Amino acid sequence: MTAAVEHNGFGRNSRSMLRRLRDVMAEARAPQERLDSITSIIAADMAAEVCSVYVRRADNLLELCSTEGLNQDAVHRTLMHFGEGLVGDIAARAQSLALSDAQSHPKFAYRPETGEEIYQSLAGVPVMRADRLLGVLVVQNRSRRQYSDEEIETLETFAMVLAELLANGVLGEQENRNDAALRLTGQTVAPGIGIGIAHFHRQSAAIRRVVADNPAVEKDRLESAMEGVRSRIDTLLAAPDLAEAGEHRDVLETFRMIAHDRGWLARMNDAIDNGLTAEAAVQRARADMRARLGSVQNPYLRERLADFEDLANRLIAQLADEDETGEGNGTTVTRDQPYVVVARSMGPAELLDYDRHNLNGLVLEEGSATAHVAIVARALDIPVLGNIPGLLSEVNPGDRLIVDADNNQILLRPTEDVEEYFHTGLKARAETRARYQALRDLPAQTLDGVDISLLLNVGLMFDLQQLDATGATGVGLYRTEIPFMVRRDIPDVKQQTDAYRRVLEGAGGRPVTFRTLDAGGDKHIQAFDHDPGDNPALGWRSLRISVDHPSLLRNQLRAILRAADGAPVDLMFPMVSTVGEFDAARSILDRELEHAIRGGEKLPSNLRLGSMLEVPSLAWQLPEILSRVDFLSVGSNDLQQFFFAADRGDQRVTHRYDPVSVPFLRLLKQIADACEEYGKPLTLCGEMAGSRIGAMALVGIGYRRLSMAAASIGPVKETIRAINYSDLETFISNLLKSREGRLVEHLKAFARDHQVPA
Known part of the structure; x- marks a missing residue:
């Protein structure tokens, strides 16, 4: 051997x-x-x-x-x-x-x-x-x-x-210097536009010593550095702009727990025993973690890797004591001009190290909308773009950089005219926001007096702040899965109750519709790992999981009932494909109501139960489902995807995915007519409701409740207030009798002819 x-x-x-x-x-x-x-x-x-x-x-x-x-x-x-x-x-x-x-x-x-x-x-x-x-x-x-x-x-x-x-470059130049203007595409993590100088996030300080002379001294240094990092994290979490409860607090508290992981410290001490300095031991532990988790696709494990990367960076910086820049040694990183942070990935607390005064954006080579740093960034209203392949090899420190997260792109080293265009756009954006702000307290009512209720789709506590800002009449869809997605374990009844109570309080008396857990597919629950299958959108997900695991649904329903504390509450079941599925979920709710009565708990003064219509099969069971529900909500995103058999995320088939088309509008009108016949309120939640043209089409076929992202409330309200419903209804009715497939251009022509902003 x-x-x-x-x-x-x-x-x-x-x-x-x-x-x-x-x-x-x-x-x-x-x-x-x-x-x-x-x-x-x-x-x-x-x-x-x-x-x-x-x-x-x-x-x-x-x-x-x-x-x-x-x-x-x-x-x-x-x-x-x-x-x-x-x-x-x-x-x-x-x-x-x-x-x-x-x-x-x-x-x-x-x-x-x-x-x-x-x-x-x-x-x-x-x-x-x-x-x-x-x-x-x-x-x-x-x-x-x-x-x-x-x-x-x-x-x-x-x-x-x-x-x-x-690293000293003694063998010649190490890296390429790019100077040409370039556009890179990515995924919107947090919306907005930002312009500034590219500043590379310091992933770790330089390690100047690898070999240890005295292991006992190195262990003392490591323990001292770990205490310093823990103290720094406590200070960051005490910041006033992060004090409010919400998902970002859950994320940061989980990060704090990882900083106290004794197993991680034990592995670093073992590396010191084997001859490494404290800094090299931290680097060794980080490399081991990368080797184990670097190629996994599990979002929970990817987030754990980002957390450990963050903590390793803090430890190495603390050990190196790089006080010449203030980065990572316990002080806040400041810049005297607007800047955009560039990084491969980022842990949730690392963003807090930067002075928010001139921080205009964050761009990540990795990272998605469900990343923990994304939740913190949205709470701080910082535009973020993630999943940008090749980012670090294309950007140079000090480059001018435009983050256009609203359009999934960044512009590197833009020409003066392009940058001026975006500055003009930011000014126009501010003026447009002021125009929408002026509409905030006015009703979404057509010129001939038809009232439309505009509601918010909400996933984070931060989103609830937009109720007052936009003048939305309530929450048409609260995605209860978000608190599950940001935790390493399934929240218990008390934790869920506290979260839902904060939502109801944040709504300030306006109605909130809770959608029960919509797990699976592209919504990964950290503590509930399962094989997504060959086609996760059509697989074991959403209500199917909840019915197969009734304790999961029972705990969630119990928490919603307790959070209501006697007030009215609306809740609905997602992805119902048959009436039998709805009945199975309803029986679980009935058992929870009986449990609450036996326990002497307050029941909601008015409990309204609804179903989402996202699966086309339910459209052929409308009489049966409408006889069982108090309201119906159309989930247009999934319904369109299933209706056209086209993945809306696949660029190769996007031309086949047309919500404003004759067949799809006929289906939606069939649903609206049935709800009117049965006297059941109908809401549409999804991207279609948030576009001006989509909203016009929906209003024209009889929809009176539209739920959308906060940014869409102002534009849609402006469009609705310029419409004469009678003219629009007649126009769309005639279009649906024709054989035309695509109606977008027809609706745009109607808008031009009637001076409707579209």
Whole structure:
């Protein structure tokens, strides 16, 4: 058995190896000579026949800069793009890779000048510093050798040492400098527009020492730094603009709990025992977490990774005591001009480190609308765009940057005329908001006196503030799944009761319609993990989960009834596809009502029960469902998706997804006519209600209650107040009798002819 196979993590030999590498780093020799020595030392310690170092160059190229075992003529000649070959794949994903038969891997790219065709096994790790990729470290062997986890861990530690040499740029320029204007697209995380200088979020301070001289001293330093970080988190959470209860508080309190995780501290202490400094031990623990969670798709685990990244950054900065910038050492990061923070990802508390006065936006290479930092950003009204591939390689510190989160884009290094256009747009936006504000207290009433109720779709406590700001008449849809999505466990009855009571109090007496848990599909509940199936939108989700797990639904219904505390309350079941499903859910509600009566609890003075119509099958059961409900709500987003058999998120089929079309409007009118016949109130919740043209179409076919995002209330109200309903109803009735498929242009023409803003 070779020495490498016997290798077992960071033992006494590895501590000696780290000191040898440190000595080489300190030698007064040319950088290339030092790099070659390091390469040889690593090869010997790993019992590898090849050890190679690839360094990142301009345009995301990787240059072979040193090797022990491959042809020396290939050094400084072999170049690979990010994503090209196994080395390029390691760089592109910033993740380690170990293969016993590398040449059979589909990513393998043969380079004849290297002479590597005789080597079968390969292990490679990214060389990172301050979350920036500097290169790739690779070892190879002729035999089909299975590299152990301990060997990969050792190689990653060697890469940390190597990063200190490469970070100084002594081997030439490391990164490309981009100067051209560029547009990148992403996903809206928090709406809005912001303009400012790009400021790179400092993912971690530089680690100046890797090898420990005295483990006991390092453990004391780590414990002291951990206490400092915990204290800093407590200070951040005490900020006045975060004091109000809500989902952002739940997120931040969960983050605080992770900072007290003793298991994490124990792993770092073990790394110190094995020869690392406190800073390197934190980096080692972070690398382990990345290796385990970096490629998972589970949103809960991805959030845990972001939390640990945040805490690791804080610990390293605390240990490094980088007080020259104030970043990460317990003080707030300030900028004297408007700026936009650029990051790969961000934990929920990291945004709080920045002075909000000039913080005009946040852009993330990763991150989604359900990310924890998104919830905090929305509470602070900061525009955020996430899921932007290649962001960090395209943006330079100090670049001018426009965040247009409303249109899913950022503009890098915009020309003066483009930036002026957006500044003009921001001014016009402010003027438009003032115009909508003037409509706030006026009714959404047509010119001939038809009243339309405009309601809010709400998912966060922050959204409730928009009730007063917009003049909405109530909450047409409260998404109860959001509190489930931001927690690591299922909230109990008391926690849910407190949350729903805050919602009712925040509504200030205006009606609130609670939708029961709509889990599954694209709404991942952290504590309720299950296989989404081949087609999650059509799978086990929403009411199907609640009926199959009645205790889940019972606890939620019990919490809603208690939160009402005798006041009126409306609730509805989502994704009802058959009357039988509704009856099953209704029987669970009846048992909860009996339970409340037996317990002497207050019942709502008026409990109204409704169903959402999102599945087309329910449209062919209207008499049966309308005889059972107090109201009906159409969920237009899912209904359209199922009606057209077209995923609305798939750009390849968006042209098939047309809500303002004859067949879909005929279906909606059929629903409206049935509700009118049975005397049951009808609401439409969804994006269709929030567009001017969509709202015109809905009003014209008989809808009187529309629920939408807060930003849509003003524009839709302005449109409704300019409409003569009688003219619109006649116009749309005639259109629906025609064979025309798309009606958008017809409705726009009507708006122009009748001076209706559309």
